[in-house]
Amino acid sequence: MANTPKIGDVVGDFRLPGGHLDGDTFHRTDYALAEQRGQPLVLAFYPGDATPVCTAQLCSYSDGLAELQAAGAVVWGISPQGVDSHEAFARDRRLKMPLLSDEGRAVAKSFGITAPLIGLRRSVFIIDPHGRLHWKHVTAVGATYPPAATLSAQLAALTD
Structure with missing residues (x-):
């Protein structure tokens, strides 16, 4: 398993398929880190x-x-399920952020967060406008996640 990036590291580019719900329409497209x-x-x-x-977690962030x-941020949810599953999930819960599909777990592997049995560790990474890792939260078991208020505070620290 790869190591998770360290604070200050430039995060490697990736491109994943996904989509976001806008009203009743689910827009499918590819999402690339470099474009952010x-x-x-x-x-x-x-x-x-x-x-x-x-x-x-995803309802909290939505x-x-x-x-x-x-705070100027874009938010992406990423999991191993396919885009069809993401569309059903977004529609069912009216999720407002894009959901990206990492079916082969290549991106999760590059972040060092793959795990036996569960597939990947629940993790949140904040990348600054220059592509450097600003903050991260990686769980050992996966039952906890940082609330949106914690993410907002970390984003505010980017402008201090």
Whole structure:
């Protein structure tokens, strides 16, 4: 397993398929890390669509999305499920942020967060506008996640 990036490291580029819900339309597209340069990016890795803790986490971030966006951030949810599963999850829970599919877990592996049995460790990474890792939260077991308010505080620290 690869090591997780260290604070200050430049995060390697990746491109994943995904989509986001806008009203009743789910827009599918590819998302590339390099295309986000110039603004902070929150990457929320989660083990599975529609599971209890993942649902609570993604709903929390969706509900707090306006505050995160007010800090200039883009928020992506990333899990191993396919885009069809993400669409059903987004529609069921009315999630407002893009959900990206890392079916081969290549991106999770590059962040050093793959894990036996669960697939990946629940993790959140904040990348600064220059592509450097600003903050991270990686769980050992996967039942906890930082609330949106914690993410907002970390994003505010980028402008201090």
